[in-house]
Amino acid sequence: MPDTNTLLEAAETFTPLRAGDLPIFRQDGGVYTLFYAPGCLCVIERHHAARLEAAITSPGGADQAGAHWGTALRTHAERAVTEAERRLSEPFAPECLTLYLNNECNLACVYCYADPAPRPAARLQPDAIAAAAEIVAAHCRAKGLPFTAVFHGGGEPTLHRADVERALTLIERAAAASDVPLFRYVATNGVMSAQKAAWLAGSFDLVGLSCDGTPDIQDRQRPRRGGGSTSAAIERTAEQLHRADRPFHVRATITAATLHRQVEIAGYICRKLAPAEIHFEPVYLGGRADAGIGLDVEQAEAYVRHFFAARDVAHSYGIPLTTSGSRPGAVHGAYCNVYRHVLNLVPPGAATACFKITGEAQAQQAGVCIGTLNRQTGRFVIDHERITALRRRLDRMPARCVNCFNRYHCVHECPDICPLGDAPPGSEPGFRCRMQKALAYALLQEKAGALWAAAQAGTIAHDETGAYGTTAF
Ligand code: SF4
Ligand code: SF4
DSSP states (O other): OOOGGGHHHHHTTOEEOSSTTOOOEEEEOSSEEEEEETTEEEEEEGGGHHHHHHHHHSTTGGGSTTOHHHHHHHHHHHHHHHHHHHHHHSOOOOOEEEEOOBSBOSBOOTTOSSOOBSSOOOBOOHHHHHHHHHHHHHHHHHHTOOEEEEEOOSSOTTSSHHHHHHHHHHHHHHHHHTTOOEEEEEEEOOOSOHHHHHHHHHHOSEEEEEOOSSHHHHHHHSOBTTSOOOHHHHHHHHHHHHHTTOOEEEEEEEOTTTGGGHHHHHHHIIIIIOOSEEEEEEOOOBTTBOTTTSOOGGGHHHHHHHHHHHHHHHHHTTOOEEOSSOOTTSOBOSOOHHHHTEEEEETTTEEESSTTOOSHHHHHHHTOEEEEEETTTTEEEEOHHHHHHHHHHHTOOOHHHHTOTTTTBOOTTTTTSOTTSSOOTTOOOOHHHHHHHHHHHHHHHHHHHHHHHHHHHTOSOOOTTSOEEEOOO
16 A cells, blocks of 8 residues: 555646546556556656557547557546446335334444434334235335345434334245345344344344454443443354354444554454454544544545455455545445435334435435325335435535546535535545545555556567456456
8 A cells, every 4th residue: 555644636637538528547656557446557668658648538539449448448437437426326126125114222332323212212123014014015026136124323223123023024035025035134222132142143244343453342332221331242143143144243333442453343343353354444524423433524534545455354364454534445425325225214103315314304304305105005105206206315515526537426515514404515525535636546556556567477469459458446
């Protein structure tokens, strides 16, 4: 990885080519020049770079015989533009059902954005689940996709076992009626008895376990409601999942207090929990997360430096460590459900466009309620007009993003700053923008370095312009 102290400055030297409105970028290094379009990266000896640039920018140039990587760059750039437009205009046809079953939790995490209740709160109604599952199953059948059912936050989804079992039965019934396979995922805090963990392992295909790292971090950031440590319970749940041979991932939330401890966190998770994958996510602002917990804009490069070191530690155990804010292999924007074909139900029975919303009244108030159960007909009604309007409003981005190499695979400032809120477009970049830019840039540099090394070793071939490239992200 290049020196992270210069990452953001270096990222600014990635300049757009004059290739119409296509997102193709160039950066000159000492020895080689790098060309990039979303999902396609090329390197070429610096003194041959003009040849590749001409093949990309001159009319018909990329089609000339032998300009294989020029064509690939243009094709990927065109694909990214088409894909981004498609996300805005295609009909909302959910293929994933996400359930926030309740807004109660057995923990009192210091940064929780949902801030769930300590006492019984509204729960998701079974008739809403059944009606929504029917819609999702029909879309999955039409698209030839499996039905993905996600049991997620707002509170701890496994708190009421009977509710989980009933919801699973309703979803299984809907999937079977449409003859589509079902994939069941649960995101849990993992603080439960060994018996409950064994039941969980038998009920889901994949488990997402939240663990912020070593016991001192976990117990301070994710204590039990009313006090008490949680690290031993997490270790026991991981052990149960291994015993049942159930794959699981671990998600660690990184805060200002743990930013510099990412290597230690990764090492602990690999040694003690040994999941199939690890995800690090910088803490979301809002709810209980105040300024002392959230990451500061000045900490973006340090975050990336420690993230890369932690990723190397995880790799030494054969475990991938990722983060979701910028994924160069996919064209994506913010986490909004309306772009991802996710029907996200919140109690007692509405669908929300925003994953941070945890209740129907809150969704109505924020203008992000995109579906409700019609009690007369028993059918779940999706508000397509509101979805179209929300997609347009949510697609607004600050001027600084327009020519950014990361534009087509960046969640921008979501969820800390939302286009539905009142942050003026064009305001100064926040932590997430800077961190994602530095991270994506470092990933591209790393890949370019490996490509150049393979070229020097003669293990890959160049095209007739002299370019070496890859589309493997
Ligand atoms: S915070 Fe805003 S941008 Fe992010 S998911 Fe929610 S609605 Fe979308
Ligand atoms: S928010 Fe993302 S796309 Fe926009 S400038 Fe920052 S890194 Fe680039």
